[in-house]
Amino acid sequence: MAEQTIERADDYRVAFTRMSDGTSEELNHIIEQANEHLHGHLVNNLLGSLQGLAGPTLGYRVDRLEHSLQTATRAHRDGARIDMVVAALFHDVGDMLAPANHSELAAAILEPYLDEECTWVVRHHGVFQGYHYWDKIGLDKNTRDRYRDSPFFDAAAHFCGAWDQEAFDPSYDTLPLSFFEPMAREVFARPATGFKTD
Numbered sequence: 001m002a003e004q005t006i007e008r009a010d011d012y013r014v015a016f017t018r019m020s021d022g023t024s025e026e027l028n029h030i031i032e033q034a035n036e037h038l039h040g041h042l043v044n045n046l047l048g049s050l051q052g053l054a055g056p057t058l059g060y061r062v063d064r065l066e067h068s069l070q071t072a073t074r075a076h077r078d079g080a081r082i083d084m085v086v087a088a089l090f091h092d093v094g095d096m097l098a099p100a101n102h103s104e105l106a107a108a109i110l111e112p113y114l115d116e117e118c119t120w121v122v123r124h125h126g127v128f129q130g131y132h133y134w135d136k137i138g139l140d141k142n143t144r145d146r147y148r149d150s151p152f153f154d155a156a157a158h159f160c161g162a163w164d165q166e167a168f169d170p171s172y173d174t175l176p177l178s179f180f181e182p183m184a185r186e187v188f189a190r191p192a193t194g195f196k197t198d
Contacts, residue, residue, distance in 0.1 A: 043188045046109070047181065049093050061170045065177075068092050070167035073175040078162060084155075086110075086187045087118040088163055089180050091125055102126070112192035120152040121159050128156045132165040 014026040022030075053064035062070065072089035080088070087110060094105030107123035114122075121128075128144045135141040147153050 039188075039192070043181075043185050046090060046093065046188070047177065047184065049096070050090065050177070052096055053092065060168050062168055064092055064095055066170075066174060067167050069177060069180070070169065070172055070174045071163045072180055073172070074163040074167060075159075076175065076180075082183050082187065083114045083118045084121070084159070085180070086183055087114055087122050088159070089184065091122050091159075091164065113187050113190050117152050117155055120150065121156045124152075124156050125160055125164060128160040129164055131157070132160065 012029060014022060014030065016022045016026060019027075050068060051065060053068060054066075055063055057063050060067070068089055068091070071091060072085050075085045075088040090110060091106055092102060093109065094102035098105040103123055103126040107119050110122055111119045124144075124147060127147070130139060131141050131144050133141070134143065144153075144157070147156070150156075
C-alpha cells in the first residue's frame, strides 16, 4: 500500500493497519483529529447522556435527570463554585453505563476538567450518600469514615448531606438544564489535564 500524504484532513487515511507500523506524521494527525472531534463533541455528548437519565423513576419521586438538576440547583443556590456545581450536575451521569460503580465512571469523565476536590467528591459520593440510608438496608452507614483523613471529607459530606440526598423532591423549584449548560461549556472548554498512561 502506498504511503498517503496529508492533503485534506477529512480525506486523509493512514497507510497502516497496525499501530506499530504508523509513522509519527500519521499518528500525530490521528491524535489531532481525534482531539478535535472528541473534545469538540464532549459537552453535547455529556448533556445528551444527562438527558438520557430522564424517564424511569426507579421508584423515586423524581427521575435521575431531575435528581441531577436538583442537586446542581441546590449546589448553585448554596453558593458553590462553578466546578462543584458542574460536579453536582454530572455526579450520576455514569448510572446508565456503570450502575455498579457509577461514581468512578463520573469521576473519570470529569477528572481532566475539574479540580482535585470536585473529582474526589464525585468519586466518593456513593459511599458518602450511604451515610444517609445504608443502615436501613443492612449496610454500615459509617463506611465513609475510612476517608476521615482526606482533606475533602467535609466537602463530600456537605455535597451529599445538603444537596445529593435532598434532591428527590418533586415540588422543588429546580433550575432547567439550559441554566447549567453555559457552566458546563465553560468547564469543558478548558484544556484537559494529564494523559493517563496507567
